Amino acid sequence: MHLVRDLLDNQVNDKRDRKMGKVDGIILVLREGKPPKVEAIELGMSTLLSRISDRLGRFAARLEQRWGITDGEPVRIPVRKIERIGIDVRVKVDADRTTVYDWERWIRRVIIEKIPVPGGGRTGGGPK
Amino acid sequence: MKDILKIALGVVTGIGGFLDAGTIATCAQAGARFEFRLLWVVALGTLCIIFLSEMLGRLAAVSHHTLADAIRERFGIRYHAIPLVAELFLDVIVLAAEIGGIAMALQLLTSIGFPWWSMPVAVAVWFLLWRATFDVVEDGVALLGLVTLVFAVAAIKTHPALHDILRGLLPTRPPRAPAQYWFIAVSLLGSLLCPYVLNFYSAGAVEEEWTEQDLAANRWAAGLGMSFGGGLGASVLIASAMVLYPRGIDASTYDEMQLMVSIPLGHVGGTLFAVALGITCFGAALQVALNLSYTMAQAFGWNWSENLKPAEDARFAATYTLAIFAAAIVVAVGLDPLKVTLFAMAFNAVVVPFVVFPLLILMNDEDYLGAHTNGWISNLVVSFCTILAFVLGIVAIPLQIFGGS
Numbered sequence: 001m002h003l004v005r006d007l008l009d010n011q012v013n014d015k016r017d018r019k020m021g022k023v024d025g026i027i028l029v030l031r032e033g034k035p036p037k038v039e040a041i042e043l044g045m046s047t048l049l050s051r052i053s054d055r056l057g058r059f060a061a062r063l064e065q066r067w068g069i070t071d072g073e074p075v076r077i078p079v080r081k082i083e084r085i086g087i088d089v090r091v092k093v094d095a096d097r098t099t100v101y102d103w104e105r106w107i108r109r110v111i112i113e114k115i116p117v118p119g120g121g122r123t124g125g126g127p128k
Numbered sequence: 129m130k131d132i133l134k135i136a137l138g139v140v141t142g143i144g145g146f147l148d149a150g151t152i153a154t155c156a157q158a159g160a161r162f163e164f165r166l167l168w169v170v171a172l173g174t175l176c177i178i179f180l181s182e183m184l185g186r187l188a189a190v191s192h193h194t195l196a197d198a199i200r201e202r203f204g205i206r207y208h209a210i211p212l213v214a215e216l217f218l219d220v221i222v223l224a225a226e227i228g229g230i231a232m233a234l235q236l237l238t239s240i241g242f243p244w245w246s247m248p249v250a251v252a253v254w255f256l257l258w259r260a261t262f263d264v265v266e267d268g269v270a271l272l273g274l275v276t277l278v279f280a281v282a283a284i285k286t287h288p289a290l291h292d293i294l295r296g297l298l299p300t301r302p303p304r305a306p307a308q309y310w311f312i313a314v315s316l317l318g319s320l321l322c323p324y325v326l327n328f329y330s331a332g333a334v335e336e337e338w339t340e341q342d343l344a345a346n347r348w349a350a351g352l353g354m355s356f357g358g359g360l361g362a363s364v365l366i367a368s369a370m371v372l373y374p375r376g377i378d379a380s381t382y383d384e385m386q387l388m389v390s391i392p393l394g395h396v397g398g399t400l401f402a403v404a405l406g407i408t409c410f411g412a413a414l415q416v417a418l419n420l421s422y423t424m425a426q427a428f429g430w431n432w433s434e435n436l437k438p439a440e441d442a443r444f445a446a447t448y449t450l451a452i453f454a455a456a457i458v459v460a461v462g463l464d465p466l467k468v469t470l471f472a473m474a475f476n477a478v479v480v481p482f483v484v485f486p487l488l489i490l491m492n493d494e495d496y497l498g499a500h501t502n503g504w505i506s507n508l509v510v511s512f513c514t515i516l517a518f519v520l521g522i523v524a525i526p527l528q529i530f531g532g533s
Binding site: 008010018043111 | 201202204438439441442449496
């Protein structure tokens with residue numbers, strides 16, 4: 001497998017096929033005298049932006065912490081939790097038990113629920 | 129039977145959803161200033177959009193991935209950041225052009241200045257997206273958009289000579305003002321090959337859960353729908369060439385463009401022009417705003433669908449909410465909607481290769497398309513049109529801005 005072509009940036013879906021995000025980063029472990037080993041995949045704005053510029057990545061992490069959106073840490077999914085890798089990556093994880101929807105919840109609370117127009121409410125099915 | 133219905137709906141969507149502020153403005157100016165001489169650009173752009181929409185439908189049906197999804201996945205964020213940022217910026221400008229088009233239509237109907245209409249129009253666009261499902265948006269836009277057939281009626285009523293139309297289909301050198309000729313040619317191509325149209329088409333196919341069973345219907349709907357749509361664009365150009373060109377009116381305002389329908393069809397024609405402009409821009413505004421949300425959601429892997437309640441895909445709903453009001457501010461401060469439209473269309477032509485070339489690579493990737501990869505004709509036609517649009521764009525835009533004509 002070509003890690004950059006076949007894994008990095010692919011869509012990640014949880015065990016209920018809900019969209020969690022993209023593979024924003026790959027964690028490799030360096031081993032003495034052996035090739036590096038893939039340990040985990042990472043999802044998170046700070047990981048993603050740090051691939052464009054380190055400064056941008058640090059800025060995103062600080063912003064997420066300061067505004068109370070997330071703890072600034074990306075979501076890390078160990079490689080043993082990966083169920084299937086195709087053009088989508090399916091993981092044996094419940095998205096609600098991670099922080100991938102922290103941005104979603106924050107925007108819902110700060111913007112969507114403040115709009116006093118009917119029709120925006122929840123009927124179930126989306127991330128809690 | 130189901131396939132025939134799907135094709136029929138695709139054709140209606142092609143006709144009703146084809147025109148927007150950009151196509152109306154660029155086709156009208158092309159006809160008013162260069163008679164039939166730019167008709168070949170409409171034909172070329174239509175041919176290209178037929179191939180592109182067929183490809184986007186095929187990509188969605190086979191891989192269940194949209195264009196924005198696939199570009200991020202195959203080319204990585206470092207590449208994707210370029211078309212993503214360019215497209216988000218351009219989409220807000222195009223959205224301003226569409227909101228401006230609706231506001232101008234309301235000005236034509238009521239004589240109340242267009243800036244006053246910007247916020248009520250923005251609220252109406254937003255409210256429909258907030259409440260409606262994807263089918264309501266797409267089918268409603270298509271059916272109401274059939275009012276744009278008024279342009280075909282106007283063109284027929286002017287009795288254009290067939291040999292003039294045929295001669296216009298052959299590229300010729302401009303008789304005068306070459307910078308303006310090429311700038312309008314670029315704007316025309318940009319209006320026909322809008323990045324938002326491409327993304328919206330592929331997102332729509334995923335929303336409607338197309339599968340490989342739909343490939344034949346997709347091919348017919350793309351071919352017939354876009355051909356009829358291109359015919360409508362040509363009708364605007366022909367009506368303008370027959371009515372405005374001989375009178376020396378250069379279609380530099382929407383009031384002047386209104387004459388291409390009101391002269392052949394009388395007073396009711398003028399009203400129908402305003403109604404057609406308003407409805408078609410309203411439909412396009414819905415699509416561009418939705419496309420902004422689709423593009424963001426697919427680039428970052430969010431939960432997305434117009435069929436979900438806003439609270440279920442809050443990031444998706446917040447994106448179109450912010451974009452609509454940002455675009456409305458551009459109109460409210462009184463920037464001329466027509467100028468905004470023409471420059472947005474020209475810049476479309478420059479941005480479109482950054483979206484189309486990755487698409488071409490994806491369409492030849494068996495991981496995504498399996499046995500349904502592109503043939504050489506599709507690759508050739510789309511490459512040719514895209515390179516032409518890009519080259520014309522980088523030559524003609526500076527010429528126009530710095531007064532080369």
